[in-house]
Amino acid sequence: MVNVGVIGCGYWGPKHVRNFHELEEAQLTMVCDLDEDRLERVKTQYPYVETALNPKDLLRGNVDAVVIATPVGTHYQLAKKALLHDKHVLIEKPVSTSSREVLDLIELADKRNLIVMVGHTYEYHPAVDFLRELVQSGELGDIYNIDASRLNLGLFRPDANVLWDLAPHDICIVLSLLDDEPIEVSARGSHHIDPHLCDVAYIELLFASGTMCNVHVSWLHPRKIRELTIVGSKKMAVYDDVSEAEKIHIYDKGLAVAASTNNNGFATWPPNYHYGDVVIPFITNAEPLKLECSHFIQSIVEGIKPRSDGLAGLRVTSILEAANRSLLNGGEREKLTPTRTIAEASKATIS
Numbered sequence: 011m012v013n014v015g016v017i018g019c020g021y022w023g024p025k026h027v028r029n030f031h032e033l034e035e036a037q038l039t040m041v042c043d044l045d046e047d048r049l050e051r052v053k054t055q056y057p058y059v060e061t062a063l064n065p066k067d068l069l070r071g072n073v074d075a076v077v078i079a080t081p082v083g084t085h086y087q088l089a090k091k092a093l094l095h096d097k098h099v100l101i102e103k104p105v106s107t108s109s110r111e112v113l114d115l116i117e118l119a120d121k122r123n124l125i126v127m128v129g130h131t132y133e134y135h136p137a138v139d140f141l142r143e144l145v146q147s148g149e150l151g152d153i154y155n156i157d158a159s160r161l162n163l164g165l166f167r168p169d170a171n172v173l174w175d176l177a178p179h180d181i182c183i184v185l186s187l188l189d190d191e192p193i194e195v196s197a198r199g200s201h202h203i204d205p206h207l208c209d210v211a212y213i214e215l216l217f218a219s220g221t222m223c224n225v226h227v228s229w230l231h232p233r234k235i236r237e238l239t240i241v242g243s244k245k246m247a248v249y250d251d252v253s254e255a256e257k258i259h260i261y262d263k264g265l266a267v268a269a270s271t272n273n274n275g276f277a278t279w280p281p282n283y284h285y286g287d288v289v290i291p292f293i294t295n296a297e298p299l300k301l302e303c304s305h306f307i308q309s310i311v312e313g314i315k316p317r318s319d320g321l322a323g324l325r326v327t328s329i330l331e332a333a334n335r336s337l338l339n340g341g342e343r344e345k346l347t348p349t350r351t352i353a354e355a356s357k358a359t360i361s
């Protein structure tokens with residue numbers, strides 16, 4: 011039985027609290043927040059749980075593993091302290107806005123033989139699992155491009171711009187689908203409410219395979235949209251995370267590419283459009299966060315690297331660091347160093 015403590019009980023932390031309360035292989039023992047009212051609410055719902063206003067008290071308490079669900083600016087210090095107290099850590103996304111800090115945590119965890127896992131919830135989403143298999147099996151053909159949109163009115167955050175808040179989800183979905191890292195990134199965005207925080211942004215990722223990916227994130231949109239379109243040479247797929255029952259549509263649509271080319275080297279004209287069936291696969295409705303929490307416990311018990319390990323966190327942070335530099339440079343393309351090279355240079359153990 012792994013004893014779990016949760017630090018941060020605002021919007022997302024209580025979902026961890028509920029899941030660890032429900033998991034049979036874990037025991038939720040402590041919850042910490044700076045806000046007494048939030049702890050009172052936890053006490054009412056889970057009277058057996060100990061509460062603490064100071065993270066130090068939680069780290070000295072009866073916990074083997076700590077979930078950090080506080081604002082991003084606090085993640086590094088809290089995670090470092092937890093590792094120094096020999097606790098395994100599950101850090102909410104993004105781990106940090108500095109890849110140096112993510113590397114520090116990876117190295118520290120390696121030295122102390124502890125698990126660092128990142129809260130990339132979509133990595134555990136059954137719909138993303140399904141899409142990954144679809145892409146990796148080659149059913150969609152070569153992937154030409156991926157377009158992702160994550161839009162809504164708010165929730166504004168005071169400490170991180172919309173890129174750091176929303177784009178980690180789509181970036182980790184895309185990396186997981188393609189099983190690849192981009193070689194270049196650029197971003198443009200604007201701020202309308204807080205002059206220091208960009209609230210609408212468009213990120214472009216380029217992969218060595220030629221696949222292009224666009225991620226549109228916004229806190230200023232009239233509708234809640236969580237949509238990702240994959241355009242392949244054979245088929246196309248649309249993933250609508252807002253839809254309850256029809257999250258994925260697979261379109262047997264595309265261009266039948268001509269085998270021969272004309273004198274100018276172009277494919278014959280006009281192109282041959284192909285229109286086939288639209289398939290809506292059944293996707294199990296298991297809660298992704300529950301699967302993530304369970305995987306964290308399993309990684310601790312079996313001593314295995316989690317699917318969303320520290321390196322997965324480093325991948326997302328280094329892409330977003332470069333995207334933020336591009337944002338400040340008027341959208342200039344930034345070259346990316348492969349995460350493996352960054353990690354090897356820092357002597358972090360990777361496998």
Ligand SMILES: NC(=O)c1ccc[n+]([C@@H]2O[C@H](COP(=O)([O-])OP(=O)(O)OC[C@H]3O[C@@H](n4cnc5c(N)ncnc54)[C@H](O)[C@@H]3O)[C@@H](O)[C@H]2O)c1
Nearest residue numbers: 018019020021022023043044045079080081082102103131
């Ligand atoms: N994986 C997901 O799908 C997902 C979804 C939403 C949020 N998140 C992430 O979860 C984290 C928290 O987001 P949120 O929306 O719950 O934020 P929030 O502002 O609603 O809650 C943060 C809580 O942390 C507490 N806190 C702040 N500093 C603390 C400290 N030093 N010690 C103890 N408690 C402290 C605050 O009092 C607050 O209750 C962020 O990293 C966010 O990106 C992840």
